[in-house]
Amino acid sequence: MSREREGFGEYYETVKKIKKDPAFETTTDHAVMGIRRHVAVPPGTTLNTVTPCAACKLLRRRCAEECPFSPYFSPHEPHKFAAVHKVFGASNVSKMLLEVGESQRGDAANSLVYEANLRLRDPIYGCMGAISALQHHIQSLQSELTTVRTEILRHKYQEATTITSLQNNFNSTTTTSSVSCDQHALASAILLPPPPPPPPTPRPPRLLSSQPAPPPTPPVSLPSPSMVVSSSSSSNSSATNSMYNPPPSSTAGYSNSLSSDNNVHYFD
Amino acid sequence: MASSSTNSPCAACKFLRRKCQPECVFAPYFPPDQPQKFANVHKVFGASNVTKLLNELHPSQREDAVNSLAYEADMRLRDPVYGCVGVISLLQHQLRQLQIDLSCAKSELSKYQSLGILAATHQSLGINLLAGAADGTATAVRDHYHHHQFFPREQMFGGLDVPAGNNYDGGILAIGQITQFQQPRAAAGDDGRRTVDPS
Numbered sequence: 001m002s003r004e005r006e007g008f009g010e011y012y013e014t015v016k017k018i019k020k021d022p023a024f025e026t027t028t029d030h031a032v033m034g035i036r037r038h039v040a041v042p043p044g045t046t047l048n049t050v051t052p053c054a055a056c057k058l059l060r061r062r063c064a065e066e067c068p069f070s071p072y073f074s075p076h077e078p079h080k081f082a083a084v085h086k087v088f089g090a091s092n093v094s095k096m097l098l099e100v101g102e103s104q105r106g107d108a109a110n111s112l113v114y115e116a117n118l119r120l121r122d123p124i125y126g127c128m129g130a131i132s133a134l135q136h137h138i139q140s141l142q143s144e145l146t147t148v149r150t151e152i153l154r155h156k157y158q159e160a161t162t163i164t165s166l167q168n169n170f171n172s173t174t175t176t177s178s179v180s181c182d183q184h185a186l187a188s189a190i191l192l193p194p195p196p197p198p199p200p201t202p203r204p205p206r207l208l209s210s211q212p213a214p215p216p217t218p219p220v221s222l223p224s225p226s227m228v229v230s231s232s233s234s235s236n237s238s239a240t241n242s243m244y245n246p247p248p249s250s251t252a253g254y255s256n257s258l259s260s261d262n263n264v265h266y267f268d
Numbered sequence: 269m270a271s272s273s274t275n276s277p278c279a280a281c282k283f284l285r286r287k288c289q290p291e292c293v294f295a296p297y298f299p300p301d302q303p304q305k306f307a308n309v310h311k312v313f314g315a316s317n318v319t320k321l322l323n324e325l326h327p328s329q330r331e332d333a334v335n336s337l338a339y340e341a342d343m344r345l346r347d348p349v350y351g352c353v354g355v356i357s358l359l360q361h362q363l364r365q366l367q368i369d370l371s372c373a374k375s376e377l378s379k380y381q382s383l384g385i386l387a388a389t390h391q392s393l394g395i396n397l398l399a400g401a402a403d404g405t406a407t408a409v410r411d412h413y414h415h416h417q418f419f420p421r422e423q424m425f426g427g428l429d430v431p432a433g434n435n436y437d438g439g440i441l442a443i444g445q446i447t448q449f450q451q452p453r454a455a456a457g458d459d460g461r462r463t464v465d466p467s
Binding site for chain 1: 311312313314316317321324325329332333335336337339340343344348349350351352353354355356359360362363366367369370373374376377380381383384387
């Protein structure tokens with residue numbers, strides 16, 4: 001009630017200050033008669049008064065030089081003060097601004113406007129809702145970043161493993177070539193007549209029985225090349241075993257050699 | 269009167285020194301044992317503003333609203349300049365930094381994945397060569413095997429680039445090559461004999 005009276009009084013004083021003009025005569029009469037009407041003051045008629053800040057304009061009061069709001073709430077942005085007025089109340093805003101050092105009041109005013117707008121947009125959660133959403137987003141991105149970085153490390157490990165494997169294959173190829181050449185020479189010296197080729201059926205089980213030891217890394221072998229390789233390894237089984245320890249199947253060893261040759265030449 | 273006087277007022281009515289009515293909008297959310305909670309909210313938002321705000325909400329939403337108001341009031345009192353907006357600003361900065369880091373990591377990963385595709389292509393070509401050999405007939409397989417035998421020798425000879433034809437023209441070298449050709453057949457024959465003996 002008292003506030004309403006004050007408002008009315010302020011309004012009445014404002015009207016009295018305006019130069020008398022026929023256009024406002026009726027308004028003045030209404031004010032005197034006690035009828036509450038808010039008539040917009042047309043531009044140009046306020047030339048005799050200082051332009052009030054957004055706060056004083058909203059509160060309909062005189063904007064003094066020491067007004068705590070005027071430096072931070074321009075009359076051109078009335079919505080800013082309207083927001084903080086509704087959420088915090090003018091007196092609370094005034095107190096909060098005065099509690100802060102003068103050099104920081106601009107930031108304080110802006111943060112109050114930001115907070116008030118969030119509260120008006122989301123009356124239930126306000127700032128807390130924005131904070132919660134940001135935290136979830138950060139958590140999600142952090143999880144995705146961890147996944148991508150793990151994948152990168154996996155590729156780096158594979159790259160290192162491949163390089164090591166290629167080096168081993170190259171060394172193995174050289175050694176195998178040397179041994180193979182020597183064996184071929186010995187075989188040719190002993191077995192000169194060329195007998196007819198035998199049927200391929202009984203070779204696989206014989207190879208399996210002759211090579212019981214399991215290898216640490218068995219290479220991939222193909223059936224047809226294995227048959228050809230198996231005949232050669234069978235004739236040289238003793239020499240082969242004495243010279244080096246092949247994987248359980250000489251076929252696999254030869255197949256690996258062939259693969260190595262392919263890899264070396266291909267990459268060249 | 270007696271029953272009314274025995275009721276404990278809520279923290280809000282106690283703070284405001286007024287009688288706590290049964291329909292008090294603050295009572296469910298500001299119990300007497302949490303006076304600081306209301307004091308903070310009152311100082312930052314004002315009791316009348318909070319009353320209006322709560323009355324505009326559905327009763328089932330008021331508890332969350334009060335808790336968020338209490339949090340914001342607490343933050344505002346801790347940091348009068350920025351309040352909870354300071355927290356938001358910090359989180360936005362962290363978010364932006366994470367987006368940059370994630371963009372860089374994805375760019376690096378795409379490089380490895382493109383290299384992986386090239387490696388897969390190499391392996392595929394290698395497999396095709398072997399598969400072609402496997403698909404051939406027995407004779408073709410043997411010829412293929414003979415063909416491969418030249419590679420190790422070339423390596424042993426220090427990458428000799430002399431064509432195969434020229435090799436046969438050389439005296440000792442030619443004899444060696446011919447012997448190499450006969451060796452597989454001899455081995456095959458020997459293997460055949462061993463197979464016949466058990467039967």
